[in-house]
Amino acid sequence: MNQMYQxxxxxxxxxxxxxxxxxxxxxxxxSICQRKGTLMWFVPRTQLHLRTAPEAMRSYTFHKHVIQHYFCPTCGMHPFGEGVGPDGSAMAAVNIRCLEGVDVYDIPVHHHDGRAL
Structure with missing residues (x-):
């Protein structure tokens, strides 16, 4: 069942x-996800709606420079990233640790070997 998260x-x-x-x-x-400690939830980019101006964020790219890793220049948190899925559609990788009311210990976690890429 779809739900709206803040x-x-x-x-x-x-x-x-x-x-x-x-x-x-x-x-x-x-190398970046391990250091940030993110737990990512992948959704179509159309399902992510900014409530603040994009100018409030900064981004970082590395390796192939295809994923925009967004972070706050004030507190340093990394709430989400943007990229393209295998089918070519725009995707968002939301850090569920930045969602209100979500107990990350209740969410099943899949471990991905990103080092091997």
Whole structure:
């Protein structure tokens, strides 16, 4: 069942809503995800709605420079990233640790070997 979630960085400078069915998250061991400690929920980009201006965010890319890793320049939190899915559609990778009212310990986690890519 789809649900609307509210999310933000720690200080609230980046705020967003995301709609979908949160049935699991991905824990990736690539060089950036491991350091950030994110648990990602992949949704179509159309399901992520910014509540603050894009200018409030900064982004970082590395390796092939195809994923925009967004972060707050004030508090440093990484609430989501954007990229393209295998089918060519725009995707968002939402850090479920930045969603209000979500107990990350109740969400099944899939471990992804991002180091191998």
């Amino acid at each position: 999310g933000s960085c720690h200080c609230g400078q980046i705020a967003f809503e995301v709609e979908g069915e949160l049935t699991g998250a991905t824990d990736c061991n690539c």
